[in-house]
Amino acid sequence: MSLPHAILTALLEKPSSGLELTRRFDRSIGFFWSATHQQIYRELGRLEGEGLVRASGPGAGRGQRKEYEVLPAGRERLREWVGQAQDPKPIRDPLLLRLRAAAVLGVDGLGEELARHRELHRAQLAEYLEIERRDFPPERAETENRLQHMVLQAGIQLESFWLAWLDQALEQD
Amino acid sequence: MSLPHAILTALLEKPSSGLELTRRFDRSIGFFWSATHQQIYRELGRLEGEGLVRASGPGAGRGQRKEYEVLPAGRERLREWVGQAQDPKPIRDPLLLRLRAAAVLGVDGLGEELARHRELHRAQLAEYLEIERRDFPPERAETENRLQHMVLQAGIQLESFWLAWLDQALEQD
DNA sequence: GAAACCATGTAACACGTTACATGATTTG
DNA sequence: CAAATCATGTAACGTGTTACATGGTTTC
Structure with missing residues (x-):
């Protein structure tokens, strides 16, 4: 049930067309x-x-740009969702599954794949750090965008975890 | 494409009925x-x-226990999958999304929910540490079950990350 | 023999992925 | 006007979730 709420959040931040939303979801x-x-x-x-949202623009079908904005009912719906208790989902990671499969098969040629993942996580971490440098410089007081910064730090710390874990894994290999 | 491979892995570890598999997936x-x-x-x-697998037992339909085991073709299929390159998926976390939604809505009553998540992660971490204590005591040489231990440590470190991050978030709250 | 539990299954729907289709606008 | 790009959409399928259905075995 998260996608509609993700879209409402994005549209509240800035009314957009479908394609613009798609770019922001990238x-x-x-x-x-x-x-x-x-x-x-x-x-x-x-x-x-x-x-919950309203479209404006030419309107008719294909090729015609439509801009969406959130209606009051949509804002209310999002507020309800934010307030609901939701348990965290357990980890779901194909790489961990592959390691377990490798263990039972007696395979051990996963070093390259682990190194490749490490490189990808390294790049993602660098991107997050660049965003932090740009959007959350130390001199800026943190009151309004505290939550946004917390979310970014979760990303940074998660990527750091993967990097450290993959280093550890490759050492043993 | 992970579920069939997860099942093949579980059945290689130990042939089982559907219900036994279900319990192991819990x-x-x-x-x-x-x-x-x-x-x-x-x-x-x-x-x-x-x-890819073979069932033995009474066989016919409802209520009759069937035991499944992996056939050579299944083992081969799993081996291929383990060897394939697969990119890590980006993070997908409703809690982070809710924080972002809270930011745009100007809501700030998420402290309780964060504390609740912290408690759940604390409990999960304790469970993982107990498993580590039981299955990977320090005196036991780590050669054969190195991969299994690495996977468990990923779980431990991920839960530790969430705990630390939630502590940080609650301090600021 | 009723209740609890073991065990296997169906159906409907929600969500995510991949491939493809179509129209409008800009740019060389 | 051809190609590229912007923009919206359909179709088919695979996976995950929720609710419900059915039969067999044990235990009180």
């Missing part, structure tokens, strides 16, 4: 909730049907 | 790849249809 929001344009158009249709 | 394997019994039965049917 960057900022997408860092912790990704979605393809197909998912986004489908969900925008539903949200409009429920009266 | 514990060990489930710590990083969970599944419900409905998913498991559906997938066992497919794996049998593809000739």
